[in-house]
Amino acid sequence: MQRFQSYINGEFLDGEARFQSIDPATGDVWADMPEAREGDVDNAVNAAEHALYEGPWARLTATQRGKLLYKLADLVATNAQKLAELETRDTGKIIRETSAQIAYVADYYRYYAGIADKIEGSYLPIDKPDMDVWLRREPIGVVAMVVPWNSQLFLSAVKIGPALAAGCTMVVKASEDGPAPLLEFARLVHEAGFPAGVVNILTGFGPSCGAALARHPKVAHVAFTGGPETARHIVRNSAENLASTSLELGGKSPFIVFADADFESAANAQVAGIFAATGQSCVAGSRLIVERSVKDAFLSILKRKAEAIRIGAPLDMATEVGPLATKRQQDHVAALVEKSVGSGARLVVGGERPAGNGYYFPPTILDCDGVASPSLAEEFFGPVLSVVSFETEAEALKLANDTRYGLASGVFTQNLTRAHRLMKGIRAGVVWVNTYRAVSPIAPFGGFGLSGHGREGGIAAALDYTRTKTIWLRTSDDPIPDPFVMR
Ligand code: NAD
Numbered sequence: 001m002q003r004f005q006s007y008i009n010g011e012f013l014d015g016e017a018r019f020q021s022i023d024p025a026t027g028d029v030w031a032d033m034p035e036a037r038e039g040d041v042d043n044a045v046n047a048a049e050h051a052l053y054e055g056p057w058a059r060l061t062a063t064q065r066g067k068l069l070y071k072l073a074d075l076v077a078t079n080a081q082k083l084a085e086l087e088t089r090d091t092g093k094i095i096r097e098t099s100a101q102i103a104y105v106a107d108y109y110r111y112y113a114g115i116a117d118k119i120e121g122s123y124l125p126i127d128k129p130d131m132d133v134w135l136r137r138e139p140i141g142v143v144a145m146v147v148p149w150n151s152q153l154f155l156s157a158v159k160i161g162p163a164l165a166a167g168c169t170m171v172v173k174a175s176e177d178g179p180a181p182l183l184e185f186a187r188l189v190h191e192a193g194f195p196a197g198v199v200n201i202l203t204g205f206g207p208s209c210g211a212a213l214a215r216h217p218k219v220a221h222v223a224f225t226g227g228p229e230t231a232r233h234i235v236r237n238s239a240e241n242l243a244s245t246s247l248e249l250g251g252k253s254p255f256i257v258f259a260d261a262d263f264e265s266a267a268n269a270q271v272a273g274i275f276a277a278t279g280q281s282c283v284a285g286s287r288l289i290v291e292r293s294v295k296d297a298f299l300s301i302l303k304r305k306a307e308a309i310r311i312g313a314p315l316d317m318a319t320e321v322g323p324l325a326t327k328r329q330q331d332h333v334a335a336l337v338e339k340s341v342g343s344g345a346r347l348v349v350g351g352e353r354p355a356g357n358g359y360y361f362p363p364t365i366l367d368c369d370g371v372a373s374p375s376l377a378e379e380f381f382g383p384v385l386s387v388v389s390f391e392t393e394a395e396a397l398k399l400a401n402d403t404r405y406g407l408a409s410g411v412f413t414q415n416l417t418r419a420h421r422l423m424k425g426i427r428a429g430v431v432w433v434n435t436y437r438a439v440s441p442i443a444p445f446g447g448f449g450l451s452g453h454g455r456e457g458g459i460a461a462a463l464d465y466t467r468t469k470t471i472w473l474r475t476s477d478d479p480i481p482d483p484f485v486m487r
Contacts, residue, residue: 010196051197066116112161141220246454251407406448
């Protein structure tokens with residue numbers, strides 16, 4: 001059995017307790033993990049605070065910080081395959097996807113390496129004589145980062161990269177479901193030469209470890225990715241330490257297809273949009289909103305493509321859809337499909353949990369036209385597409401915005417003016433037109449409404465990890481007059 005350690009103050013440690021990690025492809029235990037509780041969390045936050053104000057990190061120039069980030073990027077690139085295999089083993093995300101994604105994670109670190117020495121302060125044209133006034137941009141403080149199981153190296157890179165560029169120190173909590181890749185990544189942080197305490201990486205359970213971290217009095221900011229219910233806990237805890245928060249939460253993203261769309265492209269994008277990562281993707285295009293005149297034709301293409309998907313072992317390069325990450329997730333998906341069918345949704349394809357070990361669930365399409373199906377409102381975080389149809393553009397927009405989430409959206413049409421109207425009208429943080437799922441370190445990403453607030457990616461994300469300090473300097477040599485002597 002493989003054994004992992006946490007990384008606190010530059011040391012690899014066994015943790016206050018241990019727990020076992022399950023291979024989702026087989027349902028068998030495969031690794032032994034360190035479990036952090038309040039004590040480990042406290043040590044890690046104290047180490048981060050010490051590194052922030054007193055350690056060598058505090059004295060590095062921004063350019064030196066950037067160089068360490070470049071080194072980390074190179075190490076991620078060279079170790080991408082190993083990290084990918086660990087993520088696949090521990091979460092069931094297929095190797096095709098983890099290899100490609102982790103190779104790209106290196107580019108996120110490279111992007112923020114370049115930003116480290118471009119975070120500038122400013123000089124203010126103040127409305128008083130003989131005064132120079134500047135804004136300094138300083139690191140926001142110790143940052144707590146809490147991530148879910150899916151794409152942990154990616155979801156942590158969009159936090160760790162900009163936070164290091166800004167000069168912060170941090171404690172990263174890997175998900176208890178599949179922490180292996182992030183715990184292994186700690187070895188690369190160590191090898192890159194970051195001073196002790198700058199990046200601490202541990203794992204543990206939400207209520208004991210995550211909550212202790214989020215409410216720790218020395219934490220200045222909590223960067224969270226996960227579900228809205230957990231986000232509420234985080235926000236409630238922030239009433240104690242008054243930490244700021246950035247929340248990247250779930251979605252129920254609309255995927256709109258007009259009759260004039262290029263069907264082959266739209267169908268491929270929709271298949272990738274909902275079945276990639278076995279649907280365990282915050283941006284999953286989980287609500288297909290299709291023009292009524294082409295609904296049957298489009299659904300039959302989708303059905304054919306869904307049936308042709310190769311389901312199998314996640315470490316096999318030929319596999320296109322692997323298992324869900326946990327039994328809990330498999331049960332949730334199966335139960336929501338059953339509830340939706342019970343409410344009148346019609347199964348176009350899939351829907352049955354296969355027999356055997358492993359947490360598999362097949363690509364599933366539910367026709368929900370004319371039905372108040374719970375599948376249209378609730379997030380599956382699984383490979384299930386819900387379909388509704390529309391007659392007019394106004395109706396399509398109304399359906400698209402009929403959600404409390406607002407993370408991503410897709411529009412497929414050849415009509416340019418219509419595309420422009422929709423990109424303005426859709427209430428979501430990302431609109432993809434004639435494409436889906438494209439991401440880049442250069443492009444900000446984040447949601448509206450129940451999908452959270454704050455943006456990851458882009459230059460502004462690094463500024464979000466800073467706080468300003470206003471410096472007033474009097475330039476006159478004249479003595480300051482006594483305020484109590486009348487003149
Ligand atoms: P989750 O909210 O259950 O868990 C996420 C993390 O929070 C885990 O590390 C967990 O241990 C921790 N946690 C749990 N309870 C906590 C508490 N009380 N205090 C502090 N931390 C706590 O989410 P999940 O089920 O692991 O992940 C799926 C969710 O994540 C979905 O809703 C999905 O849409 C969302 N997600 C969003 C994005 C995005 O960028 N917007 C990306 C990926 C996933």
